[in-house]
Amino acid sequence: MTPAPDEGSAAQLLQLFAVPLALVEGVLDEAANAELAEWILLERELGEGVQRSVVGGWHSRADLPARRVQPLDAFFGTLIEQVRGVHARVGSGVDYEARFMLQAWATVLERGHYVQVHDHVDAHWSAVYYVDAGDCDDAASGRISWINPIGSHRSMPGAELIPTxxxxxxxxxxxxxxxxxxxxxxxxxxxxxxxIVIAANIEVQRRAR
Structure with a gap:
């Protein structure tokens, strides 16, 4: 015979396998964004692009940190500090100092351009920064979506336990x-x-104290 549960007992409900995603607003001021946008659009005019997951748009070479251009350097300094803060929050209690190695590129999308599903699996952290989000009021226009890393699952009527x-x-x-x-x-x-977007991959290297 199965014993009856004690009165007042409750199941322990766990929310498992969270994925960290940090959204930071107002990283740069309007003037800094305008300076970055001008530089990136000039790069596009020079035609030095590569073919990646962007469909129809322009994708720069992934060597922007090596360009030694003031507006880029200022942004990358801010970016690393933001990543450092996220890394510290996720990895609280670590007993080492982290060194962050950066690879970054720019993309420009015009009407109808999009980006295929992809990842940056060789990077510890990735980042996307909107230098200029454009001028469309449609919430779905150029919307970025992250895909649930948990494998395929059957939907449950009335309870979307695992959004896709x-x-x-x-x-x-x-x-x-x-x-x-x-x-x-x-x-x-x-x-x-x-x-206009700047994207980056960040590798975290362990540096002993």
Whole structure:
């Protein structure tokens, strides 16, 4: 015979396998964003791009930290501090100092351009910064979505226990920081003004104290 549960007993409900995603607003001021946008658009005019997961848009070489350009250097300094803060919060109690190695590139999307599902699995952290989110008011325009890393699952009527994606409508000055292995994509952009983004991969190296 199965014993009856004690009165007042309750099941322990756990929320497992959280994925860290940091969203930081207002990382740079308007003047700094304008300076970055001008530099990136000039780079695009020079035609020094590469083919990656961007469909229809422009993707720079991934060597921006080596360019030694003032607006970029200022931004990368801020970016590393933001990543350092997220890393410290996620890894509280670690007994080592972390050194952050950076790789970064720029992308420009025009109307109809999008980004295919992909990841940056070789990076510990990845980041996306919206230098200029463009001019479309449609919330779905160029929306970035991160895909649930838990494998396929059956939906449960009345309870979406495991959402398949988490989406954010880009805003100028928004920085997103997430694990490099987290797959993500960007829906077609529908604005008239170019959407300008800086993306980065960050490797964390252990440095003994």
């Amino acid at each position: 994606t988490f989406s954010v409508t880009p805003r100028t000055g928004l920085l997103a920081i997430f694990p490099g292995w987290l797959r993500h994509s960007v829906e077609p952009y529908q604005g008239d003004r170019p959407r």
